[in-house]
Amino acid sequence: MNFATFDLNLMRVLDAILREGSTVQAGKRLNMSQSAVSGALARLRHALKDELFVRHGNRLVPTDYARSIELPLREELDRLAVLFAPPSTFDPTTAEGTFRITASDFFAEMLMPALADLLRKQAPNIRAQLVDLVPNSYIDSLEKYHADLALIPNQPFPDWAISQPLFYSTFVVITRSSHPQLTAAGLRPGEIVPMELFCEIGHVLFSPEGNFSAMGDAALARVGRRRKVMMTLPVFSGVCRAVAESDLIALVPRQLAERVAPQIGLEIYHPPMLIDPPLIIAVWHRRSTSNPLHRWMRERITGLMRPLNEGSGLPSPKARRIQSDSCGAF
Structure with a gap:
């Protein structure tokens, strides 16, 4: 490729197709016709000596070469956008x-x-x-x-x-209103669920991956105990709804529990073991x-x-790399 004669506008077209997987959608992103985008893709294929995309159903799938330059290309386009941005202060009222x-x-x-x-x-x-x-x-x-x-x-x-x-x-335990086992134990919302009862009652676990163990289980293992996970769900809304309509319980973030509890009839308790927030x-x-x-x-x-935030403080915002074994399930 002769870079001196290469049309740099084609880079915007390549980026748009990589983002959208479609010449039609890339055209909409760039305010170009589908035929114009297809023509630009043909020129790109000739200039770069690579097929760039192969059709798979209704989508264009990038070749290995196209995939290898996707991120570097986007970085360069972002740098150019910043370089040529007007020097005026960013105005959110007019920004699009x-x-x-x-x-x-x-x-x-x-x-x-x-x-x-x-x-x-x-x-x-x-x-x-x-x-x-x-x-x-x-x-x-x-x-x-x-x-x-x-x-x-x-x-x-x-x-x-x-x-x-x-x-x-921090984590709290959510249950449906007037949970029979907690009521029979004489517990009131806001109290700690005894360990035996916590491990005896079935749990719903939030896990996008569908795992049956998570942070709560690791905390229990440290004190030699296990809970009974009966169900996993990939969304918190599903966890809360399942708890509200059954005798299962769940560990969820305190902020979320306090927000949704009044809306769907949940009660909030504290777990019997220490879980690092x-x-x-x-x-x-x-x-x-x-x-x-x-x-x-x-x-x-x-x-x-x-x-x-519930902690006494946060790490410095300047800290770039934060190491932890925390996971996304509870």
């Missing part, structure tokens, strides 16, 4: 864009309503999306879903990622750090999440 967040449905309850209200008032042309986490590898959600920000439990992450601590969260962090690709819209959204989300 879409910001994609990958996280559990905990944040559908605890973040998105407040963020919706904030965006309506301060940035009416910025759209927010919440998408699922990739099971077993939450960091990969940033790449698989082209997400701008991942909100996940503290864990190791690769060199291309940057993190910021948000909040610690996990640190929830925000993680993003370093290529986006200087992007004005990304920076503005990070600051807004951090501001909305910090009041949830």
Whole structure:
């Protein structure tokens, strides 16, 4: 390829097809016709000496070569966008864009309503999306879903990622109102569930991966006990609903329990064992750090999440690599 004569506009087309997996959708993203995008793809194939995409059903699947240049290409385009951005201060009232967040449905309850209200008032042309986490590898959600920000439990992450601590969260036990076994034991909401009863009653476990053990089980193992997990669900809303309509119980983050308990008839107790509260962090690709819209959204989300913190303090926001064995299931 002769780079001196190469049309750099074709790079935007390549990036759009990589993002969308379709010439039609890439055209919509770039405000181009489908035929124009197909023509640009033909020129790209000729210039780069690679097929770039092969059709698989209704989608275009990138070749190994196209996949290998996807992230470097996006980084360069992001740098150019920052380089040529107007020097004026970022104005959220006129800014346009879409910001994609990958996280559990905990944040559908605890973040998105407040963020919706904030965006309506301060940035009416910025759209927010919440998408699922990739099971077993939450960091990969940033790449698989082209997400701008991942909100996940503290864990190791690769060199291309940057993190910021948000909040610690303790666990509580949720049960349906007037749970027969807890009532028979004379327990009142807010009290500690005795260990024998905690291990005897069936549990619902939040686990996007479908695991039957998690942080609560690790805490029990440290004191030589086991609980009876009867069901796993990949979303907190399902966990809470299953508990509300059965005699099963569950461990969930305290903030979520206090938010939904009055709505669906739950009661809140404390577990009999000590569970170290996990640190929830925000993680993003370093290529986006200087992007004005990304920076503005990070600051807004951090501001909305910090009041949830239960710890005495947080690690320095400058700490990039946080090591932990925390996981996403409870």
